[in-house]
Amino acid sequence: MKSLRYSVITAAIAFVHCAPIACRAQTDPFDALRSYDLQNRSAIHAIERRITAAARDAQRLAEIETALLRVLPDADFAGLQETCRLLGLIGSQRSVAPLARLLDSDLRKANAARYALERINAPEASRALRLAASRSTGLKQIGAINSLGVRRDPQSVSLLKRLLRARDAGVRAAAIRALGRIGTRSALSVLAPLSSRERDVWQARIRCAQLLAREGQAGVAIPVFAALVQPAAAPAARVASLKALAELHAPAFAAVALTALADRNSLVHSGAARVVTDRGDASLTQRVFRAFDRLPADSRRVLLEGWADRRYQPAAELAITTARTGPPALQAAAVRAAARCGGARMTLPLAELAANGAGVAQDALATLSGPGAAAAVLNLARNPQPGIRAVAMTALAERPGSASMTALLKGASDGDHKVALAALDSLRTVARAADVDEIGRVLISATESSVRDGAARALIATAQRTNSRPAAVDLVADALPAASADSRIAILGVLAELGGERALRALEAAASDTGDPSVQRAALQGLAVTWADSSGIPVLFGLATRGNDRTARILALRGYIRLVAQDGGAAPEAKAAKLAEALRIAERPEEQKQAIAALRDCRTETAVTVLAQRLGDAALSHDAAEAILDLAAKQRRYDRDLPAVTGQGVSAALDRIIDTAKDEALKTRARRIRQQGS
Amino acid sequence: MYRDEGMKRRELIGAIARAGAGIGVFSIIPASALGRGQKPPPSNRITIGCIGMGGMGSGNMQAFLDQPDTQVVAVCDVDQEHLKNAQNTVHQRYGDRGCSAYKDFRDLLARTDLDVLSLATPDHWHAVPAVMALEAGLDVYGEKPISHCLMEGRAMADAQKRYGRIWQTGSWQRSQSHFRYACELVRNGRIGKVTRIEVGLPTGSPCGPTQFKDPPPQLDYDFWIGPSRWMPYCDQRTHWHWRWQLDFGGGQMMDWIGHHGDIAHWGMGWDHTGPEEIEGTGEYPDHGIWDAATTYYFVARYRGGVEMHVANGGNRNVRSGTRWIGEDGRWVWVDRGGLEASSPDILNERIGPDEVQLFRSPGHHREFLDCVRSRRQTITPAETAHRSASIGHLGQIAMLLGRKLRWNPTTETFAGDPTATRMLSTPMRAPWRL
Structure with missing residues (x-):
């Protein structure tokens, strides 16, 4: 309701505010622009529509420009700012003089005019900005200089050179930056005598040199970068310059790169490492291989990651050696590099690492790609060493395909239980409906408990994931009579998870069969703890009332109460009646309290009446009173308002709490509810 | 300062x-x-x-x-x-x-x-x-x-x-597994050749009349304005509200294009390119200080004729999120709420090691920190983000000018449209510069 009201209001505002301009812009929009209140943009939108309609028609755009220029002299500030913005979009050299006059006004007006001039593609605009940069001071001057830089105005270089001597540090910095953006040889020569210790200077030089290089003047740019890559320069300048030298294929690159790789500054040596791998120079890489062990750890890690990204094959051997014998901090990067650079030929070394516990090697095998990789990983499944076969089984889970499935199903019956378990763990996530039979056979025939448990997990997951529960239940239920005791226990666990009529009957029969106590207990456990739907309720009630074994009766009753409590399809009255039965047959306070707790969710007078009968029981009175108070008051659960349960039975129960409860807090709550109720 | x-x-x-x-x-x-x-x-x-x-x-x-x-x-x-x-x-x-x-x-x-x-x-x-x-x-x-x-x-x-x-x-x-999987399905041809992409984003709102006044004492408003042109303070100006003003943000469209538009690009492998044509319309409120488009619909055409339709959701049957549609009608849709496809079989597909596997992020911030150490490029470097945002910027210019624009994604220039070209950048208030 609230959101609907909000939507209506929003829609109303939107209608009023977005109604077509033609309905309201009755006056000349250019006149209206003279006094713009910053909230009603009807006039501005009307002008913008004229600009849109004019499209690329120079004559019509010129007419709009003329009209805007008429507004300029007597508009208030907001109107002037908008007029300047529009002139910035369509203005020509005709707009320059009126705008330039504003550069001498106060800062806000001057700014508005400068923004327009910066965008107007006419030499007159540059001239006006140069004049402003030479005559004004402070922020106006800096703004004009910045605009010249944006326009990359080559004719302002001599002016900017003069401004390098300005007392105002801000003006000087702006001039340096503008020279960098202009990016001509003359701009670079003006920057040349300045100290590269200043950040503005080296940044301007780098930018200037990059622009020159982009325009085909690498010969001019390279010496700039070569100077800025030296150890005396700022670390960020060195990395940027090294990168530029690499991109320009400068002859000096290899030597400075090797120096930078070993630099003490981490920003330099890690940055250099990435540049080196991106560059991919074979002879340099050979030199880096030779120096590798002497480089800082950060450099080595970045080199390995870089080679991995490029799948640089010659790095594979170095990478796997590092993974085996290098410092632990480098192992993850080394393994990734070995896998990505070496592909199929690294399969066995990676499997050996994985078998020794390197999880990153296991992950690498799972995603190993390239020619022959799939076959090589499959081949690991036939390796004589069980540890390698187990690694293969785990990797195959991530490598879909029929060959992988065949290998996994075979692996599930491997004589080595670790291999079998790894295969079954993989099958849990990838097996198909057609594989249920094979996994079931492993479950039935397994002699090793871990394999049996693994097969049970795989069978449950596969049957649930592939909607093949009935087939799985039939398979294992058929096998139940002839299975060993251990297998029967595992099968009963599977049946309890999978559910269904046949599973329920099998579990009920096993729970009533006193032939093997451990099997009987497993069946009972399956029903009482695992069984998930209400079909188990009558079976559990029967077991709770008929059994000879007290422990079994208690376990069954607990399961009964659990299933009744979570039976979402049952009416509260029916649930309360079943829980009353549970209270009646319960032999211990523990189960009685469990039933009382479940009654709290039966918001019906019957539940209150049942609970009230326990108010006189010393062991249960407190729990019963709490539950009654909970039911008799409004509650909010899971974002739902639950009404209070009312009725004569509730009032009587509350009165009884007031009269008999030993806990004053309970009495107070009961009185409060009674008062609210009356 | x-x-x-x-x-x-x-x-x-x-x-x-x-x-x-x-x-x-x-x-x-x-x-x-x-x-x-x-x-x-x-x-x-x-x-x-x-x-x-x-x-x-x-x-x-x-x-x-x-x-x-x-x-x-x-x-x-x-x-x-x-x-x-x-x-x-x-x-x-x-x-x-x-x-x-x-x-x-x-x-x-x-x-x-x-x-x-x-x-x-x-x-x-x-x-x-x-x-x-x-x-x-x-x-x-x-x-x-x-x-x-x-x-x-x-x-x-x-x-x-x-x-x-x-x-x-x-x-x-990009660091969420279901977004990655959706993109891998598209990249690996599970819906065939993509012909159309739909990107549904939220709808904007206008605001009512406002009173201009002095900024609160704890806020350095002049610094907040920074490189933008001057605008007087009002309560609807700054925190959060800035998004709906073109001087400071770009409306719901620009807020979300970096999510669903970004995913659209990721699925297509367009992290280093952009559209070649853009046209569309937007509703820009006449009143109130929020001037970004409230409703919008624009089409960006990429090389090969693939069209990306970007619209505010619930308005023109473009569902919130990202949907790629293949030439035979198969599709994949993804949003924060989930992942859907024209057939459930598509979502049971597994991506093999020799197919296009997108980076599995350990978490967006964690991935960034890992890259700080390894110097490997992240899952969303600046170039990628720039290309994703460009969809919105170009759409904005096309809607403001009300005409079809031709764009060269390599040189990042418009063909024969000086007005549109001037809208690619915003002059900065001094002393700020790039």
Whole structure:
């Protein structure tokens, strides 16, 4: 309701505010622009529509420009700012003089005019900005200089050179930056005598040199970068310059790169490492291989990651050696590099690492790609060493395909239980409906408990994931009579998870069969703890009332109460009646309290009446009173308002709490509810 | 710092001196800095400064605080309340008083002990501090959309490449497994050749009349305006509301294009390119100070004729999220709420090792930190974010001009449209520049 009201209001505002301009812009929009209140943009939108309609028609755009220029002299500030913005979009050299006059006004007006001039593609605009940069001071001057830089105005270089001597540090910095953006040889020569210790200077030089290089003047740019890559320069300048030298294929690159790789500054040596791998120079890489062990750890890690990204094959051997014998901090990067650079030929070394516990090697095998990789990983499944076969089984889970499935199903019956378990763990996530039979056979025939448990997990997951529960239940239920005791226990666990009529009957029969106590207990456990739907309720009630074994009766009753409590399809009255039965047959306070707790969710007078009968029981009175108070008051659960349960039975129960409860807090709550109720 | 008129200008003072003006106290060595507890020793920790401590900035800071190998050492905001709250959060987390607080981001960037900048300012305040940080050798985690105008995005992407830094954009959907899987399905041809993409984004709202007044004392409003043109203060101007004003943000469309538009690009492998034609219409409110489009629909055509339809959701049958449609009608749709396809079989497909496998992120902030160490490019570097934001910038220009525009995604220029060309960049108020 609230959101609907909000939507209506929003829609109303939107209608009023977005109604077509033609309905309201009755006056000349250019006149209206003279006094713009910053909230009603009807006039501005009307002008913008004229600009849109004019499209690329120079004559019509010129007419709009003329009209805007008429507004300029007597508009208030907001109107002037908008007029300047529009002139910035369509203005020509005709707009320059009126705008330039504003550069001498106060800062806000001057700014508005400068923004327009910066965008107007006419030499007159540059001239006006140069004049402003030479005559004004402070922020106006800096703004004009910045605009010249944006326009990359080559004719302002001599002016900017003069401004390098300005007392105002801000003006000087702006001039340096503008020279960098202009990016001509003359701009670079003006920057040349300045100290590269200043950040503005080296940044301007780098930018200037990059622009020159982009325009085909690498010969001019390279010496700039070569100077800025030296150890005396700022670390960020060195990395940027090294990168530029690499991109320009400068002859000096290899030597400075090797120096930078070993630099003490981490920003330099890690940055250099990435540049080196991106560059991919074979002879340099050979030199880096030779120096590798002497480089800082950060450099080595970045080199390995870089080679991995490029799948640089010659790095594979170095990478796997590092993974085996290098410092632990480098192992993850080394393994990734070995896998990505070496592909199929690294399969066995990676499997050996994985078998020794390197999880990153296991992950690498799972995603190993390239020619022959799939076959090589499959081949690991036939390796004589069980540890390698187990690694293969785990990797195959991530490598879909029929060959992988065949290998996994075979692996599930491997004589080595670790291999079998790894295969079954993989099958849990990838097996198909057609594989249920094979996994079931492993479950039935397994002699090793871990394999049996693994097969049970795989069978449950596969049957649930592939909607093949009935087939799985039939398979294992058929096998139940002839299975060993251990297998029967595992099968009963599977049946309890999978559910269904046949599973329920099998579990009920096993729970009533006193032939093997451990099997009987497993069946009972399956029903009482695992069984998930209400079909188990009558079976559990029967077991709770008929059994000879007290422990079994208690376990069954607990399961009964659990299933009744979570039976979402049952009416509260029916649930309360079943829980009353549970209270009646319960032999211990523990189960009685469990039933009382479940009654709290039966918001019906019957539940209150049942609970009230326990108010006189010393062991249960407190729990019963709490539950009654909970039911008799409004509650909010899971974002739902639950009404209070009312009725004569509730009032009587509350009165009884007031009269008999030993806990004053309970009495107070009961009185409060009674008062609210009356 | 320079001020607009009405405020006295003072000389820029040295970076170190400015840094000393920070609120933080360095006399107490934090316990965590000594390498005790679960954290690695300081020499192996990534030090982080955060600029912009509103909702997103605080969230990002919290995410970094939760990482085991980081140390947030400085926070910065022009709103003293945001600033103090952020500083207190850090102090409470570390149990010390070692986090410095700055109003002027230049003071924060002047520190020599920072590895990373976390940037979550309004859009108009992205480019200047980001480029300065990259120039200073910092790696940057920056919020989306990366830029306020297209050329600012280009400047940031260029600066990242120029200085060889690491950049992660807050387009965190790329770090969610179901978004990645959707993109892998598309990339690996599970819906055939893609012919159409739909990107559904939220609808905007106009605002009612407002009163202009003095800014609250805790807010340095002039600094907040920063490189944008001057606008008087009102309650609907700043925190959060800036998004709906074209001087500072780009409306719902620009807010979300860096998510669902970004995913659309990821699925197509368009991280380094853009459309070749754009046209559309938008409804820009006449009244109130919020002037960004409330409803919008534009079409971006890419090489090969694939059309991307971007619209506010619930308006023109474009569902929120991203949907790729193949030539035979098969489709995949993804949103934060889930993943759907024209047939359930498509969603049972597994992507093999020899197919296109997109990067499996360990978490968006974690992935960024891993890349800071490895120097590998992140899942959303600046160029990628720039291309994602470009969809929105180009759509915005096309809607404002009301005509079809032809765009060269390689040179990033319009063909034969000087007015559109002028709209690619926004002049900056001095002293700010890129």
